[in-house]
Amino acid sequence: MPDPATVESSDRPALDRWQVNYLRHQLTHYDELLDGLHGKTGRAAAETLLRQRIYTAIAETYPFLAHECERQLREREGGPPA
Structure with missing residues (x-):
């Protein structure tokens, strides 16, 4: 069985991705809000608006994660990778 990932063994992009994902999922009700909109007009x-606001809030609060927020937002909106 492979060893689990650690902070020391991970590269900076992976750490940034994990941090943004944690903040997006654990510190907001992101999934619950979106699930409540299932099948609704608009x-x-x-x-899209909720996603943009959440990533903006994370980037403003944690400026060192701004690049990863932009990358994830582009990826989720179907844009080209940076």
């Missing part, structure tokens, strides 16, 4: 627009 859901796609609401999802």
Whole structure:
């Protein structure tokens, strides 16, 4: 069985990705809010706006994660990778 990942054994991009994912999922009700919009008119627009606001809030609070927030937002919106 492989050893679990540690802070010391992980590269900076992986750590940033994990931190943004943690903040997005654990410190917000992101998934619950989106699930509540299932099948509703305007859901796609609401999802896009919510996602942008959450990533913006994370980037403003943790400026060192801004690049990863931008990367994830581009990826989720179907844009080209940076």
